[in-house]
Amino acid sequence: MKRFLTFCALCIYFITTLPSALADTQQGKGGMVSSRSALASQVGADILKAGGNAVDAAVATAFALAVTYPSAGNLGGGGFMVIALANGTVTTQDSREMAPLGASRDMFLDAKGNVDRKLTLDSLQSSGVPGSVAGLLDALERYGTLSRQQVLAPAIKLAREGVVLNDDIAGQFAENLEGFRLYPASLAVFSKNGAAYAAGDLWQQNDLADTLQRISDTGRDGFYKGTTADLIVAEMQRGGGLITHEDLQSYQPVWREPIHGSYRGYDIWSMAPPSSGGVLLLEMLNMLEPYDLGTLGHGSAATLHLMIEAQRRAYADRAEYLGDPDFVAVPVANLIAKNYAQRRFADFDSGHATDSNAIGAGNWAEESPQTTHFSVVDAQGNAVAMTTTLNRSYGNRIVVPGAGFLLNNEMDDFSSKPDTPNSYGLIGRDANAIAPRKRMLSSMTPTIVMQNGKPVLVTGSPGGSTIINTVLQVVLNVIDHRMNVADAVASPRIHHQWLPDTVRYETGAMSDEVANQLRAMGHKGLSGSGFGIGDANSIGIASDGTLTGTSDPRSVGGVAGF
Ligand code: DON
Numbered sequence: 001m002k003r004f005l006t007f008c009a010l011c012i013y014f015i016t017t018l019p020s021a022l023a024d025t026q027q028g029k030g031g032m033v034s035s036r037s038a039l040a041s042q043v044g045a046d047i048l049k050a051g052g053n054a055v056d057a058a059v060a061t062a063f064a065l066a067v068t069y070p071s072a073g074n075l076g077g078g079g080f081m082v083i084a085l086a087n088g089t090v091t092t093q094d095s096r097e098m099a100p101l102g103a104s105r106d107m108f109l110d111a112k113g114n115v116d117r118k119l120t121l122d123s124l125q126s127s128g129v130p131g132s133v134a135g136l137l138d139a140l141e142r143y144g145t146l147s148r149q150q151v152l153a154p155a156i157k158l159a160r161e162g163v164v165l166n167d168d169i170a171g172q173f174a175e176n177l178e179g180f181r182l183y184p185a186s187l188a189v190f191s192k193n194g195a196a197y198a199a200g201d202l203w204q205q206n207d208l209a210d211t212l213q214r215i216s217d218t219g220r221d222g223f224y225k226g227t228t229a230d231l232i233v234a235e236m237q238r239g240g241g242l243i244t245h246e247d248l249q250s251y252q253p254v255w256r257e258p259i260h261g262s263y264r265g266y267d268i269w270s271m272a273p274p275s276s277g278g279v280l281l282l283e284m285l286n287m288l289e290p291y292d293l294g295t296l297g298h299g300s301a302a303t304l305h306l307m308i309e310a311q312r313r314a315y316a317d318r319a320e321y322l323g324d325p326d327f328v329a330v331p332v333a334n335l336i337a338k339n340y341a342q343r344r345f346a347d348f349d350s351g352h353a354t355d356s357n358a359i360g361a362g363n364w365a366e367e368s369p370q371t372t373h374f375s376v377v378d379a380q381g382n383a384v385a386m387t388t389t390l391n392r393s394y395g396n397r398i399v400v401p402g403a404g405f406l407l408n409n410e411m412d413d414f415s416s417k418p419d420t421p422n423s424y425g426l427i428g429r430d431a432n433a434i435a436p437r438k439r440m441l442s443s444m445t446p447t448i449v450m451q452n453g454k455p456v457l458v459t460g461s462p463g464g465s466t467i468i469n470t471v472l473q474v475v476l477n478v479i480d481h482r483m484n485v486a487d488a489v490a491s492p493r494i495h496h497q498w499l500p501d502t503v504r505y506e507t508g509a510m511s512d513e514v515a516n517q518l519r520a521m522g523h524k525g526l527s528g529s530g531f532g533i534g535d536a537n538s539i540g541i542a543s544d545g546t547l548t549g550t551s552d553p554r555s556v557g558g559v560a561g562f
Contacts, residue, residue, distance in 0.1 A: 025486045025550040030562040032547040033061055034537040035374035038558025039163060040064035040073065041549075043154040044376055045560035047146065054382035055083060055143040056151055059136045061374055062388060063155035066132075067208060068163055070190075070406060071172055071393045072372035072462065075211065075223065077408040078131035079388030080271045082258060082446045083143060084455050086381035090260070090269045090448070095135020095253040095388075096439040097128025097410045100242035105434050108416040115416045121423060124241025126396045126409035128440060132388060133215060133223040135253035142255075152216040159212060159404075162204035168556040170199040176394055185401035207404025224248040231403040239398075250437075254326075261336050263289060264479055266456070270447040270471075272332065274324040277445025279335050280468045283317065284310040285475070286341030287348075293480040298491070299510050301517035302350070307476075308496045308503055308523060309354060311469055313344050315426075315498035316359050319419075323431030324439040330431070353522035356501035371444065371462030375539045377547050383455040383539070385446035389462065392423060413440035424464035425500060445471040449478070455541050457485065461534040461552075466495045470534030478540070485540030486550040493533040506531050 026032070031048030033041040044061035052060070058081065065073025078097040084090045107125065110116045120126055140151060165173075173180075174196040180186040187194060189205060197203060214222035222228060229248045236243045259270045259278030263285040270278030287310040296302040322330055334340050347354065371389035389408070390396075396409040415428030422428075424443075432441040445468050446460035457478055461470040470493055477488035492509035496502070502525025503518065510518070515526050535555045540548040551557025 024557060024559045025548065026559045026561045027546055027548050028561040029379060029545050029547060031057070031378045032539050032549040032559065032561035033057060033374065033376050034539055034549040034551050034557065034559045035061055035065060036372045036535060036537060036551070036555060036557045037065055037069040037073070038560070039068045039158065040374070041558045041560040043158075045562060046154065047151060048378055049562065052146045052151070053144065053380065054376045054378040054384045055139055056146045057378065058374070058376045058384035058386055059140045059144060060151040060154055061376065062132070062136050062386060063152055063212065064158060065372060065374070065388070066405065067155050067158045067205065069169070069372060072370050072389050074132055074388060074390050074395070074408065075405040076127070076130045076132070076400070077388060077390040077395065078128070078410065079135065079386055080275050080442065080444050080446050081135065081139060081384060081386040082269055082271060082448050083139070084269060084383045084448045084450065085143070088453055090258050092256050092258045092271055093135055093139055093253055094256050094274065094439070095131035096274050096442060097131050097408055098247070098251060099411065099414070099434055099436055099438050099440070100129055100247045101244065101436045102242035103411070103434050103436050107434060108411070113417070115420050117423070120412040120416055121392060121409045122396055124236055124239040124396070124398060124407070126411045127241060127243060127407040128410040129243055129247045129251050130408065131251060131253055134220050134251055137215070137220050138253050148219060149216050152212055156209050156212045156216060159205040159209035162202040165197055165199055165201050165203050166556070167199045170197050170201065172393075173197050176397065179394070179397040183398050185399040186397055186406070189399050189404060205404050207402055209404070211403045211405060224251060228403050231400050235398070235400050259332070259336060261286065263475070265451070266479055267450040268447065268475070269450065270445055272325070273322055273330045273441070274439040275442040275444050276318045276322040277443055277468050277471065278447070279322065279332055280314045280318055281445055281447065281471055281475070282336040283314045283341060283344075284472050286336065286338050287313065287345040288476070289338070293476060294482065298477070298481045299514065301514045304494060304510055304514065304518060305350070305353070305521060305523070306348075307472070307494065309348050310345065311496040312354060312356055312498045313359060315496070316356070319427050319498070320429060321431055323428070323441050327435060327438045328431045351521060353518075353524070355522075356498050359498070370464070371467070373446065373460035373462060373535065374537050375458035375460065375549070377455065377458060377539050377541060381454060383448055383458045383541075385448050385458045385460045387444040387446045387460045387462070387467070389444065410440055413442060425497065426465050427499060443467040447471050447475070449475060457538065457540055459536055459538040461536040463534045465497045466533050469493065469495045470536055474536050474538060485538055485548050489536045489538050489550050490553050492531065495533055500525070504533070506533055
């Protein structure tokens with residue numbers, strides 16, 4: 001299964017620095033799935049082999065991830081999907097969670113007017129109305145070819161018969177055990193009667209299998225009505241949560257116009273608000289396009305300076321302008337216009353860093369395995385990029401008793417108080433304030449890059465605020481630095497999000513000499529350590545139709561293709 005890539009020059013470096021993290025890279029022309037879970041990728045590839053298209057495979061992979069990768073794969077969360085059909089149609093689906101009807105602007109403020117981070121992250125109130133199930137089923141109905149029963153069967157089997165835990169997942173459960181102890185249903189799912197699971201143990205999830213079976217039998221009603229809905233609402237009522245039957249029944253995914261722009265002759269297709277991903281990706285690419293990054297060189301001070309300055313400006317715009325377009329007017333067309341980027345970047349100084357406080361307020365938290373991204377391409381040329389999440393790792397860690405799945409804590413992605421950082425250090429203002437039925441702003445950036453109407457790269461990543469910059473760097477590595485997809489994904493990354501005004505970078509992203517050059521220009525907080533920005537499970541498509549799937553070496557992923 002793990003056919004280790006031989007053509008990635010950086011691998012030796014990665015093996016020596018992160019022994020547990022291996023990229024999986026495979027090639028084929030029949031179909032390809034790259035995800036955070038080898039088992040889920042295999043489910044998707046089997047669906048492709050059985051004659052399903054990329055959308056069928058994506059839906060099956062997503063349901064399988066809800067079983068095999070529970071920190072982020074989910075029924076109780078939401079996500080975004082970019083679909084490029086072989087006939088040239090590109091569309092995107094928003095299955096983002098919504099604030100319940102009972103939510104209100106200041107619901108997370110304590111008596112002193114401060115944000116109560118326990119409430120935004122560790123409570124039943126932290127959950128938005130889940131969107132994944134509605135979104136996946138709607139995508140299947142519109143663009144899939146197989147039946148609901150066919151695409152759900154593998155996930156049901158994995159939940160019912162169980163999976164043998166590997167070190168990666170058993171380790172995650174052990175790490176989170178104390179959090180799960182707070183909730184009996186969570187403890188029952190993620191421990192053996194309170195004791196940690198070990199690698200090699202068989203892990204079965206019967207309640208989850210029953211929930212999946214109800215979805216298979218009756219479609220969205222199997223989740224948003226009847227037994228599953230009753231179990232969700234009962235848990236909400238037990239612990240002060242807000243989600244009601246009305247919230248569940250009225251949830252709808254939204255098909256949105258993709259964010260589309262060009263970069264050096266390539267077409268970039270990505271996610272529109274309520275994700276900030278596509279807008280910021282395009283805005284940054286537009287700012288960088290006038291500069292020949294290929295010639296300036298990958299990892300050079302000049303290239304990194306340009307990237308950081310573009311990141312700083314785009315993330316400042318995020319805080320001010322972006323939110324749910326169904327509630328606030330988001331000036332998308334302006335933000336992704338090439339002439340706007342020109343003006344926004346007019347004060348770029350090739351010798352000096354701009355002070356973030358001069359262009360516009362934040363702290364970021366360490367990442368953990370939370371959101372997840374997967375990519376699928378079939379032999380006909382249909383492609384799907386999907387990023388899905390519970391927000392933080394294992395969401396609020398609350399399993400719905402009797403239903404076997406975790407609830408999200410996505411409400412923390414709203415701006416609970418103006419200019420006050422959320423758990424990713426991101427700040428926001430009115431545009432992203434809480435309101436009933438509003439969707440919280442996201443950074444998820446599922447993206448498909450096309451050339452002459454055909455997909456050449458399918459990518460995306462988890463990583464909270466870092467997501468957009470990860471996707472930016474995968475795209476730049478392929479287009480400007482002419483890397484193959486495996487190297488483009490493996491190459492060490494940098495991150496700047498306007499505030500806090502600091503550059504974070506992975507070991508190897510720049511030499512000490514370059515870091516010193518950037519310091520001399522006035523860039524702050526340059527610290528290079530570790531190897532954990534993003535997890536970009538991607539697929540490259542060559543002009544002869546060869547598909548190269550690669551999982552990100554920063555984690556244990558899996559590619560399945562043929
Ligand atoms: O939608 C968002 O931007 C966040 N809820 C994503 C969370 C995430 O990526 C966590 N991953 N490491």
